[in-house]
Amino acid sequence: MARMTAARAAVEILKREGVTDAFGVPGAAINPFYKALKEGGGIHHTLARHVEGASHMAEGYTRARPGNIGVCIGTSGPAGTDMITGLYSAVGDSIPILCITGQAPTNVIHKEDFQAVDIAAIAGPVTKMAVTVLEAAQVPGVFQQAFHLMRSGRPGPVLIDLPIDVQLTEIEFDPDTYEPLPVYKPAATRAQIEKALSYLLASERPVIVAGGGVIGADACDLLTEFAELTRTPVIPTLMGWGALPDDHELNAGMVGVQTSHRYGNATFLESDFVLGIGNRWANRHTGYKLDVYRQGRTFVHVDIEPTQIGRIFPPDYGVVSDAKAALELFVRVARELKAAGRLPDRTEWVAATRERKATLLRRTHFDDVPMKPQRVYEEMNRAFGPETRYVTTIGLSQIAGAQMLHVYKPRHWINCGQAGPLGWTIPAAIGVAKADPQAPVVALSGDYDFQFLIEELAAAAQHRIPYVHVLVNNAYLGLIRQAQLGLDIDFQVNLEFENINTPEIGVYGVDHVKVAEGLGCKAIRVTEPDRLGAAFEEAKKLAEEYRVPVVVEAILERVTNISMSRTMDISDITEFEPVATERSHAPTAISPLKV
Secondary structure, eight states, rough: EEEEEEEHHHHHHHHTOOOEEEEEOGGGGHHHHHHHHHHSOOOEEEESSSSSHHHHHHHHHHHHSTOOOOOEOOOOOOHHHHTHHHHHOOOOOOTOOOEEEEEOOOOTGGTTTTOOOHHHHGGGGGEEEEEEEEEEHHHHHEEEHHHHHHHHHSSSOOEEEHHHHHHHSEEEEOGGOOOOOOOOOOOHHHHHHHHHHHHHHSSSSSEEEHHHHHHHOOOHHHHHHHHHHHHHOOEEOOOTTTTSSSTTTTTTTOOOOSSSSSSHHHHHHHEEEEEEEEEOOOOOHOSSHHHHHHTTTTEEEEEESSSGTTTTSSOEEEEEHHHHHHHHHHHHHHHHHHTTSSSSOOOOOOOOOHHHHSSBBBBOOOOOOOOOHHHHHHHHHHOOOTOOOOOOOHHHHHHHHHHHHOOSTTSSSSOOOOOOOOOHHHHHHHHHHHHOOOOEEEEEEHHHHHTTTTTTHHHHHHOOOOOOOEEEEEEEEEHHHGGGGTTTTTOOBOOOOOOTOGGGTTTTSSSSHHHHHTHHHHHHHHGGGGHHHHHHHHHHHHHHHSSSSSSEEBBBOOOOOOOOSSSOOOOEOOOOOOOOOOOGSSSTTTOOOOO
């Protein structure tokens, strides 16, 4: 049998589990693993500028393609703690990433050695498994179990902590005979699917709520077929956006208190039956007024994780199943029902849904200077086509983007849904672009999100990873300022200052163009709305020519309130701006406004 270090055995397992890319920052306690990475070959490493950035790169990489598992690597102590935010983000959104950390030697871990911390205990609550491997011979089994856990049931992250002496110890390991463990995914039974369908057949105004689990299971084609067979409108969640194209006649729009469409909320409130598949009834979708969300509706919930059934509210019927396995049966039984003439006629309900989609629109066309953010998203719709992969995290930019942008394919809206950490967007966009170098990647940030991990632009410049980053700048913590309205304060959310080195930008403070250029990227500042289109086209050309990120900074009006509920009630959305009443008000809407 082959003899090699435990670190080399770990690298060989990574390759046999399908890993081709890793993101990280080396350090003393993880250097033996980096030596094995270099000598083993076959895995391309992207050097991040911050270890948290590496964890978000791994997330973006996983989210971009079915089957991907992003790997992030760091040394002992603060490197592991820096990656906790990435692990939290991944576990919240059911994203499998593998975090590998170095550790002090086994004999001094408990002696407060330099950069020795119990990272397994710290990471435990935000992973499916977090373990410090104390015996070198266990390394192959631990890595094998890690991939099994990441892929089985509800997907999620794992952390493996490797003391430096464990990495260096030689073990017997034969990589040629290594085999991944079988993946376990629960599957619905025929009887369960038939019962779930009985609720749909008995309803008059059904909807399907499609969550991120549908995309994660690579089951979007099955969802589309099932919706078309049963003529049931689909409401994607924020994490499920793209499961059905926005321009599909059965896409009813998104629902919620923030990232929602007027027509989506209206259709949901008219429904009498809801089939949730691969979703978790997140509070930004349901709001906190669950009586409003549930009133007059029957619910069936299908989810891969047993403890998700009934977590937020008890459904009328629950099914524990992988979304793909459930949808395969839903389609099979629906085909049989259609052949037998037993599917109800939903013509009127679908027509009413489409009518709302063509009448309940928000206005995007404004000519104001400084710009209103709505105009930025209108111009993005014109400039970036259906192949675009959008990447964003949190803030008014994300909320407005979700209300106004268009997504046509799964994994083309890549969003940190549950954790929402500022700074996520830049490194995640790098991971997405690394996973799919041929697709146009467009990131979207407010100024504060952009500044949190801005140094990762240098990593993309170094590794020639191009994408376009749309930066909407109002020098404000916009979402927090808007949340403070109910408290009648405007406190510690104002980022304005006069930059002594760039007086021409006035009170907008940070000169993002100079910073981006200093980090090796290209940047364009836009102050007038009629220049946005040309700027986006120029950005695409520059990204292609120089193979680096290109930042398009749009200088916005200082204060904008984006449509949302101030009471966390989906029936009580405040429209701060005038809604669309003429076609010219929403020229890039999916359905032209009917007037």
